[in-house]
Amino acid sequence: MSLQRDAIAVEEAKGPYANLIVARAEDKDKPWVKKLVKAYQSEQVRQFIEAEFKGPLIPAF
Numbered sequence: 606m607s608l609q610r611d612a613i614a615v616e617e618a619k620g621p622y623a624n625l626i627v628a629r630a631e632d633k634d635k636p637w638v639k640k641l642v643k644a645y646q647s648e649q650v651r652q653f654i655e656a657e658f659k660g661p662l663i664p665a666f
Contacts, residue, residue: 615661623665 628638646666654664
C-alpha cells in the first residue's frame with residue numbers, strides 16, 4: 606500500500622491542517638502537559654514520522 610498512490614486525497618504540505626496537542630485551560634500550565642509536548646516534539650518523534658511515513662506526513666513542529 607502506498608499512501609500517495611492509494612489516498613483518496615493528498616493535502617498540500619503547507620495546508621491549514623495539522624494535528625494539535627490541546628489541554629483544558631485549567632491544565633495548560635501543569636507539568637504533565639509540558640512533558641507531553643516536549644516528548645511529542647522531540648527529534649526522536651520527528652525521525653520516526655519521517656522514517657515510517659516517508660513523505661505523506663510531515664512533522665510540523
